[in-house]
Amino acid sequence: MFGFLKAKKDRKEKTPTVSGQDDATLKKDDSINKFHDKSESRSELKADTTAAKGDDKNINSALSKTRQGFFSRIGQVFSLKKNLDEESLTEMEALLVSADVGIKTASDLINEAREEIKKGREVNEEIFKEIIKKKMTEILSQSGISGNSLKRRDDGPTVLLIVGVNGVGKTTTIGKLAKIIKDDGISILLCAADTFRAAAVEQLEMWGQRVGVSVVKGAVDAKPATVVYDAVKRAQESETDCLIIDTAGRLHNKVNLMSELEGIRNSIKRHMPSAPHEVWLVIDGATGQNALNQAKQFNEICPLTGIIVTKLDGTPKGGIIVAIQRELNIPIRYVGVGEGISDLKPFSASEFVDALFDEDRAMIASDLKLSANATIRRQRREN
Numbered sequence: 001m002f003g004f005l006k007a008k009k010d011r012k013e014k015t016p017t018v019s020g021q022d023d024a025t026l027k028k029d030d031s032i033n034k035f036h037d038k039s040e041s042r043s044e045l046k047a048d049t050t051a052a053k054g055d056d057k058n059i060n061s062a063l064s065k066t067r068q069g070f071f072s073r074i075g076q077v078f079s080l081k082k083n084l085d086e087e088s089l090t091e092m093e094a095l096l097v098s099a100d101v102g103i104k105t106a107s108d109l110i111n112e113a114r115e116e117i118k119k120g121r122e123v124n125e126e127i128f129k130e131i132i133k134k135k136m137t138e139i140l141s142q143s144g145i146s147g148n149s150l151k152r153r154d155d156g157p158t159v160l161l162i163v164g165v166n167g168v169g170k171t172t173t174i175g176k177l178a179k180i181i182k183d184d185g186i187s188i189l190l191c192a193a194d195t196f197r198a199a200a201v202e203q204l205e206m207w208g209q210r211v212g213v214s215v216v217k218g219a220v221d222a223k224p225a226t227v228v229y230d231a232v233k234r235a236q237e238s239e240t241d242c243l244i245i246d247t248a249g250r251l252h253n254k255v256n257l258m259s260e261l262e263g264i265r266n267s268i269k270r271h272m273p274s275a276p277h278e279v280w281l282v283i284d285g286a287t288g289q290n291a292l293n294q295a296k297q298f299n300e301i302c303p304l305t306g307i308i309v310t311k312l313d314g315t316p317k318g319g320i321i322v323a324i325q326r327e328l329n330i331p332i333r334y335v336g337v338g339e340g341i342s343d344l345k346p347f348s349a350s351e352f353v354d355a356l357f358d359e360d361r362a363m364i365a366s367d368l369k370l371s372a373n374a375t376i377r378r379q380r381r382e383n
């Protein structure tokens with residue numbers, strides 16, 4: 001992982017680090033999450049239930065709701081008819097739309113099955129799943145970039161700008177990402193360019209302490225562009241391999257957001273004309289189709305080179321990943337599967353699709369949730 005930066009692995013890390021906390025301590029440290037909300041009472045409530053949660057999550061467990069929401073229902077449609085026909089194809093299409101894969105993607109997927117039927121093939125459950133899996137994997141692999149295949153820089157640090165609307169998980173993701181990168185032996189510096197509220201800076205600083213990496217921050221009321229300028233300078237001077245910049249998400253007004261991001265980009269370029277090398281958008285998987293609009297808007301403001309989808313755990317809308325890839329062709333780099341420090345996983349198309357169709361888990365869900373509607377409909381047909 002991050003082999004692109006490993007040439008510098010042996011270099012002594014020059015940025016000061018904050019250490020002394022092992023992972024066991026970190027898991028118990030919930031206080032970071034209180035910085036997300038301005039409301040103290042809300043944040044204290046959140047603090048009880050956050051970062052300490054299990055570190056053993058993976059994409060498979062994170063997708064359980066999506067799997068139950070749609071994919072286990074495939075079996076119910078086939079419980080009425082052994083092979084697909086035009087009527088059940090329409091039903092499947094509606095199910096796909098309900099899993100948030102998007103209307104265009106749903107119709108693409110269904111058309112694949114329709115073509116097979118036109119060729120005279122009988123499309124039973126097994127064949128249908130194979131068709132959908134193959135097509136989905138194709139869509140999810142279309143960018144040709146998987147996981148974290150960043151380009152190595154010879155002219156200084158790899159500068160990674162993290163953008164996204166309020167509350168999607170930017171700062172948390174940066175903390176988790178910093179741990180992955182640091183664990184790979186790559187020197188890293190964080191930059192708190194969300195100067196919109198003081199707590200945002202503190203939140204990033206706490207992540208810096210947890211992971212043991214330095215955070216560049218500005219004076220009170222410093223402009224993000226100024227903080228970023230200092231951070232790039234420091235990353236260059238200290239020969240740090242990778243600089244990750246946290247930005248504000250609360251600027252809902254598109255004009256403000258655009259001018260802030262432009263200011264940040266210009267500021268980075270003054271030091272390093274080739275940077276930022278990566279601009280990754282963080283989106284909350286639970287927001288469904290709205291996430292697609294966010295991706296489109298941000299992509300207009302500053303061309304995105306990657307997307308991180310957070311909060312896949314606990315949402316039935318995991319299909320949004322397919323919609324984003326199909327409509328924007330921006331590679332999904334990582335997925336967030338929980339609030340813990342290890343709950344960020346490199347995205348893999350095949351792993352994602354396999355997890356969606358995990359037979360064993362889907363069967364359990366299907367057995368448990370055997371829809372009363374499907375049973376009633378079957379009885380009606382029989383009568």
Ligand SMILES: Nc1nc2c(ncn2[C@@H]2O[C@H](COP(=O)(O)OP(=O)(O)OP(=O)(O)O)[C@@H](O)[C@H]2O)c(=O)[nH]1
Pocket residue numbers: 033035036046050051164165166167168169170171172173194200248249250310311312313314335336337338339343
């Ligand atoms: N369940 C779950 N929660 C997550 C995930 N990623 C982030 N969160 C939670 O989402 C909340 C918001 O996270 P932040 O990192 O503060 O979000 P942000 O985008 O930086 O927010 P702003 O700075 O206000 O724009 C926190 O409570 C996080 O713990 C994830 O993958 N799964």
Ligand SMILES: [Mg+2]
Pocket residue numbers: 170171172194200246247
């Ligand atoms: Mg933040």
